[in-house]
Every structure is written in C-alpha cells, then in structure tokens.
Amino acid sequence: MLDAIKFYQTGSKTVGNRLLNPSMRSNQASESRPNTLISGHRACQGCGEALGARYAIDAAMRATNGQLMIANATGCLEVFSTPYPESAWRLPWIHSLFGNAAAVGSGLAVAARVRAKKAGNTNVPRVIAQGGDGGTTDIGFGPLSGMFERNDDVLYICYDNGAYMNTGVQRSSATPPAARTATTQLVGSEPGADWGKGKNVPLIAMAHGIPYVATASVADLRDLEYKVQKAMSYHGARYIQILVPCPLGWGCASSSTVTVARLAMETGFYPIFEAEYGKVTSVRKITQKQPVINFLKLQRRYAHLTGKKGDPKVLARIQAMCDENIKSFGLIGDEVPETVPVAIQALERNQTV
Amino acid sequence: MLKQIEGSLGIAEAVALCRPGAVCAYPISPQTHIVENVGKFVKEGKLQDCEFVNVESEFSAMSVSIGASAGGVRTYTATASQGLLYMVEGIYNASGLGLPIVMTVASRAIGAPINIWNDHSDSLSQRDSGWLQLFCESNQDALDTHIMAFKIAEEVGLPVMVCMDGFVLTHAFERLDIPSQEQIDSFLPEYQPKEFLDPKEPISMGAMVGPEAFTELRFLIQRKMEKALDVIERVTKEYRELTGHHSGGLLDCYRCEDAELKLIILGSSVGTAKDEVDRLRDQGIKVGIISLKSYRPFPYAKLREAIGDCKKVVCLERSFSYGARGIICPEVKRAMEGTDCDIRTTVAGLGGRAIFGSTINKIVHASLEGKLKDEITWIDMDTKLLNSYLKDAEGVTVPEDALVDDSVLKATVGHA
C-alpha cells in the first residue's frame, strides 16, 4: 500500500524523502554517501560549485563503485579544494593546468586501461575531467574538443557559473548577455556583457556526435544524479554542464544558491536537457513557469535591469531569450525537440543585425 | 642488431624497447617520423600494452602525457620548435609534479619567421623548465640516450628531454646498433611509479602551494637535478657495459689531451667537428672537442675538469639570447670562474644554416689567430645580404665578414 501511493509529500523535488523506498532515494540522501568533496574546503559560503561537484562526483562514485579518478582544471574548485597542506578530496585527483583537464583526463584513461590490461584486471577505473566554464568553454576548449573527437573514455563536467570567478569575476564565453562582470562593467550605453557573444558548448559537444551530452542544475539533484549515472553507463566521451550559481560573482545571497539555480530552470533561462549521439532525447520540463525578472532580481549582476531605473527593453530582450529557449528546447509541453536546437546566441546575433 | 635505418625509426625502436604504456604526439616537423613509427608499432601489435593517442595540439600532447604518467604508466612524447613552445605550460607542470616523462625534442628553430630547420633555440628556451636536457651527437647516441633517459627520469623523478638535431639526425639514414629486447628488459625494469592516481590509495596531486612551502619545493627539484648528475653517470656506465656503445654521459672529450684550444659543442655538429679536428691535428694544430651531452643538469664540475688547464675555450652555439649573448658560454664561464681561461663563443648554424668542417676550421683559426675579438662572434653571416637590406633601410652597412664562405652559404637550403 505504501509503495502504491506515488505521492510522497514533496515528491521527488527534495534531496531525500523518508516516504520513499530507500533504493529510490537520491544518493545525496544516504547517510553513507561518499562525500568525495569533504568538509573543510575553502569555498565561499553557499558555493554552488562545491555543491555541484559533490553531487556529481558522489553520483559517479556510486555509478563506478568507487573506481574513479579526477583531472581538475585550474579554478575555484581546484583552489578551494586543495590548498597545501589540505585536500578535501577523497578519491584520486590531479590538477595540472587551467586549459588541459580534458587532455589530462584522456591520459589518465589511457593509463587506467593499460595498467588494468597489464594486471589482467577487467575492472578499469573511470575518469572524470572537470573545470569551470572558463577552463571549459575558453582556454580548455581545444583539448576538450580533441577529447570529444577521439571519443576518449572521459566524462567532462563543466561547472558553469558564467564567469571567471577565481580571478575575480571576469567575462567568459559562458557569461550571459547584460550580466555584470569585472570586464563587462555596468557602464556606458549598453551596460554589462555584450549581446551576440558567447558559445553554447553543450550544442557544440553534441555536434561531435559523442554518446552523451547533458545540462543539469544544482537545483534539481535527482535529475543531476540521474544524468551522471547515465553518463557513466556509457563509454567514450561525455559532457555534462551543471549550472552552479556563484553568490560572489552573481551578487546573490549565499543562501540563495539553489533558489537562483532553480529560477534559472523555471524561467527557461538555462535549458536542462540531455542528448545521446547528437540527438536531444529528453528535456527537463519547467514545472512552474516564472518570468525571468524573478531570476534576475536576486542578482546584483543584473542590478541595472531590475531596479526602478531598470531598462525595460533589455529586460524584454532577456525574456525573449528565455521564451526562445522554451520554444526551441520544448521546455513546456510533452514534446522533445525533433531537431537540434539552435544556440540562443543565434537569436541575439540575428537581432543585432 | 645492426640496421641501416632513418634516425627517427631508430628512436621509435628504442622507445618501443622501453615498453611505454602511453605515447602521444602531434605532428610537427621534424619529429613526425618518430611518432609515426611508434604509432605503427602500437597498431601492428609490435608494441603491446601501449596506447598511441593522436592529439589535437602539442599542449594536449604534453597534457595527455601528464595524465598518463600521473595514471602510472611509462609515457613518451615528441615535439619540436613551435610545438615545444606550445606545450611550455605543461612542460613546467610535468616537472613540478615530478612526472618521469621522456620527450624527444627534434631541435628546430623558432619563428617568426617560421623556419623548419635545425638549431637549438627551442630546447634551450626550456632550460629553466625543470626537465633534464640531454643532447645527442649521432643517431646511435640518440637511440641509446632515449633508453637511458627513461631510467634516469624514473630514478631522479623528473622528466627528460632528449634533444636531437632535427633533420640532420632525425632524417639521416645511418647504421644503428639496436640492443635486444632482453638487454633492455634487464636494463630497464617494468615501470614502478613512485606515486600515481590509484583508487586503492587516493592522493591529490598538484595542490596549490603558497609561500609557505613553494621555496622548499623548488629547492627539492634543484636537489633532484644535482642528484641527477650522479644518476646520469651511473646509468651511462651501466648502459655502456651492457651494450658496448659509447653513448650518453654528462659530456664527452675528443682529442682533448694537450689541446691548446677546446671547442664546446652540442649535438650533431660534434661529429662534423671531429672530422675537422682530425685534419687540424694532422696539421699539428692542438685542438680538442668537449661534447656537452647534459645541458640540464649542467655538469659544472665535470666541465671544469674537462677543460682542465687549457687556456682557450670556444663555444659553438646554435641559439642566442637576445639582448644578452650566448646561452652556453655564460655557463662555461661559471664553471671556470676564478681561472684565467679565455672563454669565447660563436653563433652559427641558426635556422638550418649548415655547419661544415670548414666552419669549425675557420673558428679554430680565428681563435688561434686572435680574430675572435669580442666575447661573441657571428659565424657565416651573409653580410652581402645583410648590407643590401641595411643600405636601403637605414643607409648604413656593416663590414664585410672575412670569415664567410660563399660555398657554405650556397650549400644551404634556398641556394640549392
């Protein structure tokens, strides 16, 4: 009877749920979760990246039965987790450079295979390469693309907070338009990051035809865990991009990390979907559609849009961007897009012309 | 086993004998033939338990190597010139992490202007990178040095660059004596990493180290380098006894006994110079050659010993430090500090301009006749070409160089 009732008070939206059969609970709900990124790290209060990394790596640890190692790009995650003499990691982990995590991952995968083969061991440790959006979409993009095209057995996880937070919030190619960063300040006639710039790495990853590409958010843990687990069920190159709000860089309250990430999903600002072999196979539907202003107003990087002096035209443009995402990714309704969605930047650029 | 093969193939054979677990490379002349052959060995199964990775850049070549080495397998890669510079960030990283990667640098000039031919500006630009840098005279020397390099790297705990002249050696077809697999297996045991990423014993490699320990870490790398001097000599001795090949070492002296002038040369020019020194000796000119094999670590004591009480030393350098002078010469001076030895340097053979026996001859005569007036002298400069530009551009000319040999200039590429 208990199992027959599929309604669980908070459904699947909370981390755990005592009403659920333990086998159906999230990995994070487990008292014995691996905590691969353990306490004592030096991330800022409310760090979305610290949260996202633990979510993802714990899930991967479960999927691989602990046979996992990590190559980490330079960035906040690396700096706050491994300042001498303390490491917050509990699994084999290496940091090499800013732009080479994907390639180091490829090398680790080679080594793991060769060592296992030599030892006559069929249990080959799996590899995750990870970095922030700067290390992924910009400086590490070449090695990332190389890892993709070789279909190396590496899951690359990009923790996307939309700017170079480690160096003091400078613009990256993942910075959304109109957002304030230290290099796109709120001055001039068009304050914030330029329109019609930036790149959509998930779609680029899909164009490589790799087995698995997904976006995820720290605001939907079960979806995130499902995707990591699914990614680990594939061999070859895989890519997951997780939206991880940065309270410092976004100018939001440290307590709002998950809330603001949720609003990014529910407004259509950040489409959450997965693709297999270049084709979109599922889309996380918006559960309660919200206007984008609800997302923007929590963040000081958009202070110029949301106050009394806010520019309604720019706001409308961002709303149009969200609406376009909703349309092209099918974020509302039952459909999964038949064709590969177009990068949102196309809309911006088209408008610019 | 004797074979008449291309130097690159010889290196590939040597690498295969060392049983690496990972080899990756990005094509850049003149290194390509080496990795092409290793790749073939892997694909055809001659080299087993090894993966060959075709990467998209040298940056990734070094990065994949870092990953593979950190993952606990013997790792090899090769590059040259621009490629070496493109992987510089990784080069420093590999040594900082103490990863015993072996890499061939098929030495080549650096652009701009783009130039595919041999000189030493690429490898010498990495002198502070924390890699051991071993230079090779001949293909046999290069082949043997690669094998020794793995053993040295793994003992010292630092990566090794084997620097062999691009084209001149890599593309030369010569007789090579290739040791047997049994010999090498006895010389170089299966790779046992000091530390590597292993789920059984998780470690975090590549921590951020602040002022509190960075100096000490740097000191420890320097200490490894100093220890490497002994390791190189010991490994060389062992290898020579095993194979009978006179390869490797920190440096090598040729006809230095009672020499009034000692030339310090790196790389393939040593062979050319040896022939010329034989001819000069036949003429009663007392000249010898010190072939500098290990540039990093720099064998100061060994070099001082080799120079001994010889009062005249001339370096032949195939690279240059803009705004300063030679790169080798200051090191030699440091080795000879406190003596009255006259140490000068010559710059020649840049960007593929050939070094002939006659070039050596000119340098020897110029030195003995006191014509090397400055600390540094540019050899085989085409002053006509230079002046034709300077006259137009600046309205000045430089004095015609008496040391230039038209046939040398003609014989170099572009004149042919």
Next chain:
Amino acid sequence: MMNKSFAATLNPATSLANKTGSWRTLRPINVFKLPPCNKQCPAGENIQQWLYFAGEGDYEHAWRVLTENNPLPACMGRVCYHTCESKCNRGFLDESVGINSVERFLGDYAIEHNLSFKKPTRETGKRVLIIGSGPAGLSAAYQLRRFGHTVHILEMAAEPGGMMRYGIPVYRLPRNILDAEIKRLTDMGITIECNHKVEDILKEKEEGHYDAVILGMGASISTNVDIPQGDTTHVLNALTVLGDIASHTDIEVGRRVAVYGGGNTAVDVARSLRRLGAEPIIVYRRNRDKMPANEEEMDGAIEEGIQVKWLSTITNAQKDSLKIEKMKLNDQGWPEPTGEYEDLPADAVVLAIGQNVDLSVCKKVEGLQTEKDAVTIDKETMQTTVAGIFAAGDMVPGTRTVTAAIGMGKHAARGVNAYLKGEVYKRAEKHEDAKFEDMHPWYYTDAPKTVRPQLELARRTQTFDEVQHGLTEENAIFEARRCLSCGNCMECDNCYGVCPDSAVIKLGPGKGYEFNYDYCKGCGVCAQECPCGHIKMVPEKI
C-alpha cells in the same frame, strides 16, 4: 604506501583539519514552529505530527500521537467541524489537507484493530469526581487517568456521551462508534455511573472522598423564545427533538416543519427531520454569510433538499402556518425588522436558537461564582472560584463544540493534576507560528484533496446511515502525505543534501539532523531550502 611528493601531493580528506565553522556569522538552528492546524485545533491536537506517522503508514503510532490530546478520534473524525482545515497552509497551494478524514480513518483503524490506551504505570491514589460524561468530562477523565488518578464520572442520563449521544444525529455519529470509544476509556479504569443526577456537588465530593471535582455538564437546556401561538401548532425545542430521535429513532412531528435558528443544532434538526420524511424549512433571521452553522453541514442540508427562509423571524405561529417578518441587515450585520410580513405554511416549529447549561446545582456551592450561562474560571487552570472544583466544556465561557470541550477537559485535567500535587498548572508556551511565507512551496508537488466518497443523495435523505464515508487506506495515506509539515521537520533530507560544506549530519530515520558547527560556514542554503521552515538562521555571537 606511495612515496608522495613534497607539498604538491596531498593525502585525502586532510581538509578536515580546517575548521571552517569559524567563518560563520549566522548559525542555523532547528526551530519547531506551531503549524496553523495545531494552533487552530480547540483540542490542541498535534495534527502535523500524527499526519507525519499516518503518511508513513504507521497508523498506530499516528493514533497514539493523536490521542495524546484527544481520546475520541473516531467520534471527532465525524463530528468535529475541523476548523483546522480552514487554516491549513496547503490551502494557499491548492486545497487544505483533509485532516478530519484522516483522523476518522485513524479512529476507525484503532477500533477495528482493538487498540487500547495504556493503563497508567503508577496509581497516585488521588480521587477525582467528574460530573457529566460528555466530551469535556470524558477528555478530562482520560487525561487524569493517564496521570494515574482514580476517576469516577457521574452522568444524569441513561447512557454516557452527553451531547454526543443526545445532541448529535446518528447519521453524523453512529452510536456503536461512540460506544467503542467510551468503552476504551472505561477499559483504562475510568468508572461511569449513569442515571445519577448530582444535586449537591460538595456533598458528592465529601461522601466520595474526592480530592477534586471537575464540572463537565453540557448545555442541555434549549433556549426558548416566546412565539405567540395557537393550540394546534407544535412548538418544540431542538434538543428534545434530537434526544427523542436518538432514543427512539422515530417521532411524529409533522410534515412541514419550520426549524428556527441558524446554528449547527438547527441544521442537525432539519437534516434529521428530513430523514424522517418531513419537509423541514430553516428560518433564519440573517443571511448565509452570517450563519454560524458549519458550512459543509449546511451544504449537505441544501443538497438534501432542505429549504431556507433567510432574513426572516417568526412573529406568530398559527395552525398550519407561520407569520414571518422580513428582516434586513444593518451596517453592523445585525437584523432589523422591515415591517413586511408573509405567511409560511408549517405544521410545527422547532426552536433551535441556543442552549443553556443548568447552573442551579452550581449556585448551591458557596463561593462558586457564575456568570451569564457559565461558571467563572481561571482560564489558565480551569479552576472555579472554589479550590478543588474545576470546570470544562459548555459550563465555561467559550466555544461550545465537542472539540472545544475535549480541549478544555484536557486542560482541566492538567489543572487538577497540578492542584493535586500542590502546584499551579501553567500552560506550555506556544511555539512561533509556522507561516506559509516561511515555507518552500516549490518543493510540494500539487495534489488535490481527496474528496471523501459521499453517499448517494437520495439514500442519505431517507436513512440515518452515516453520511460521510471514511477514507480508504489508500486515500488516507495520500491525504496524510499532503501535509506540508509546516514548521517541523519531515526528514526530506534537503538540509543534508544542499549543504555545500557537508556540514549537516543525518542522524537516521526518525532522528532528524544535526548541524556540524565545526564546518558550517553559515551560508543559509539549508534554511532557505527547507520546505517546512524548520531551520532558522540566528546571529552568531562574535
């Protein structure tokens, strides 16, 4: 062991040496807020908590939590007007949780499974007399028994239950249910003596060697109004009608009966008469909005075909008809006569305009102060102006509902218990209110209230079978799981999951969580993402 590099290679999990708790300026703490349902419940039930266990399917545990405050859940699950539901925070989201129906489910479950109350572990030897076996008396007796006191109830009627038996129609509360729940109380050792009308309180106390007395008499006297009438028109009072129906199940009243009044009793009478084949019409001086009767009950009455004459007063009762004066509401919402009249055909009039308590016995006690229709009490201790004499239920000022009586009975028992120990009962301070604004509604999946299957209308109007069916187990679980658990932990693991510093410790099922202040940086994500508003950030002393 590996030969690790100096400084650049680190051992795993060494960051635990870095106690990041020192960064904190705000500290998360668990707060237990008062859910609006609990706050509203006149019986003081811990609704959120028993729903918590019901949702897990642990019905006995849920029932035991429920009966901490209310010993009659099967009855209350039927007759309580469940004002808790009107305050339910889930109402802001979709529809209120059907608390009352889950209560009934649990009550019925307990009867079906013969669950009994635990006997007190220790007898105090103190004796308490309770006068009246209505909800107030039974509730007080139950609580006193749990304290270990000896409790005796004197009841003037032939059977125990008070207004539950004689004032509530059978279609709302089948008597077998009432009997079962009373029996469970007597099984605890409570004794009830029926047909014993108390004439002298002090004498009873003295002769019975009671240490304390609780007065729990109900409002058993109908209020009369003077309606000029001819001989042939019946003018009856509501309690008599309901009592007769309860005792005999059938009475002769007339075909067209006007029920005069707008309270719950009026509706009970009208619906009872409908079941006897009459055509009752409710006459009320104000309109629907101002009607005090329970809305659901009124809806049921209208569905059953009962007509209502709004804004009307009966000025005269003639044979076969009544003279009605039309009223209008003034600015304060009170009715004023308009001077317009009309005739309403009717064979009888049932007055249902209010009930009174018979205070005559109280007035015999010296020093026992009374006021209009009630005894004067200390609202904290429920003690009257005479030491050792307490009162609860209709006897004391306040809402006259079964639920309120149960709540008062509980407090009177606690008052007595303290008194017997020589102390003065002080009610526990209430927790901070759990407001909807403190909740995180996104986390709750929308789910409509399960509507109890209702009997066919036709069937309902012809028999006294129970109108409301209980929830099936399936529906009960579903309904219980709709509880938002306002202000109290429901073990959703959100705090444990969302902490970027892994600084929340999960203690295991039923044990909740603890903050690891060694590492908690005070970011507040746990508090913001707690669906229930159970975590509060308080400034750290710096």
Next chain:
Amino acid sequence: MLQIRLHGRGGQGVVTAAEMLSLSAFLEGHFAQAFPSFGSERTGAPVVAYARIDNKEIRTHEPILEPDAVVVQDRTLLTALDVFAGISDQGFAIINSAEAPEQIVPELCERLPKGHVLTVPATDFAMQKIGRPLPGAPMIAALAAATGVFKLESVQKSFQSRYPGKVGDANAETAALAYEFIMNVKNGGQNA
C-alpha cells in the same frame, strides 16, 4: 669515403634513392649515410639528397659540397641549377636521359675522365617495369655499375626489403636493366 649528391624533383623518390644507396652499401658491410636536404619536399620542387659510403664510422653531418658522384634524376634541372658544383675531377655523373652525355653535358664530359659521365634512360625503364616515373632504383644501379663500389644485388635487395612484394621486384628489375645498360656502355657498347 665516397660522397654522392642526388638531385631530382619532389615526388621522384630522390630521398629514397639516397637511402637505398646507403642501404646497399650497408648490406655490403660498409658504413653509409644518407640524408635529404631537409626541405619540405613538395612535388615538383628541386630536391637534393646526400649519401656517404666509407669503411669506417661516418661522423660528419655536413652537406656534401664536393661530391665524388652526382646523380641527376631529372635532366630539366641541368639548366636550372649548378648540379655538378664542386664535383671532383675524378668524379662520376649519372644523368637520367635517353640521350648521349656528350649531347647534353658536353663540357662535363670533357672535364671528367672518359666513362665517368653517363646517361641512363631510367624513367623509361621505370615506366616499363613499374609503370610510374620513379627512376631511383635504375639511377643508383647505374651508379653501382659505373663505380663498382657496390653490387646490383645489393641495390635490388635494398629496394625489395623496403618495398616487399611486387613493387620491390619491379624496382629490382628496372635496376637490372639500368645496370646492364651501363655495363654495356662500359664494355664499349653504344647507348640505345
């Protein structure tokens, strides 16, 4: 030491010819060396390769300025470059041509000893046997015949080891044709 310079155009197998030349000498127990002029060898561009043969270790890596033999695989180079620059007075010159040496390099014929300047229709032979204009094997076979420093069999063996199967055999056959051709000339016969 015998120093040989080979001239040709990219795509004609000049570098391979030098390598096979060194291999042929190696097979006969000599020390040998071959190396290209280190250019980027684009099809059609002039290419130079060098080879040395000696009975002791060859240490020098300098390009050959004073060759003992010059092999010209493409006669169009004769007018484009001074291919015979530095050739020793006792040197050999082998030119890929169906015409007589006196007709195409009369001055050289005068300067060098009789029988040291030879032409061989190497491309024709290659077309006959290989089907592609690869004159490397016949040219070095011709050099072998002219100088006698190494044998035809070594030339054949080197090509057959480099290109096992049909291609190697075809090269070996063209080498034989060229070898016979030169031996015939040396023995007083006339060019075809």
